Amino acid sequence: MANAFSERAFKRPFSQLEKNDQIAVLREMEDTTLGVFDALRVYVYESYYTQPAIWKLVGYELYPTDHAGPHLKPFDDVLLAKVRKMPKLYKDV
Numbered sequence: 001m002a003n004a005f006s007e008r009a010f011k012r013p014f015s016q017l018e019k020n021d022q023i024a025v026l027r028e029m030e031d032t033t034l035g036v037f038d039a040l041r042v043y044v045y046e047s048y049y050t051q052p053a054i055w056k057l058v059g060y061e062l063y064p065t066d067h068a069g070p071h072l073k074p075f076d077d078v079l080l081a082k083v084r085k086m087p088k089l090y091k092d093v
Contacts, residue, residue: 001036
């Protein structure tokens with residue numbers, strides 16, 4: 001679809017356009033094709049974020065389904081000491 005917009009506006013395939021012209025084509029697609037640009041954006045996000053190489057870059061760790069989720073560090077109760085010393089903010093009934 002981007003090639004059709006590109007060919008119409010610039011007489012060249014999308015991949016051969018300068019960055020600013022590619023942006024102009026994408027903006028035109030966004031403005032004139034209701035729903036299509038949203039679908040394209042979702043497809044690009046899905047294609048990008050399902051790549052294992054990207055997972056490492058964004059800090060995502062895949063956990064196999066043969067055990068329950070990520071292994072969290074034990075909670076440190078010392079973190080709650082200050083809160084436990086505070087007066088109650090509610091009334092016992």
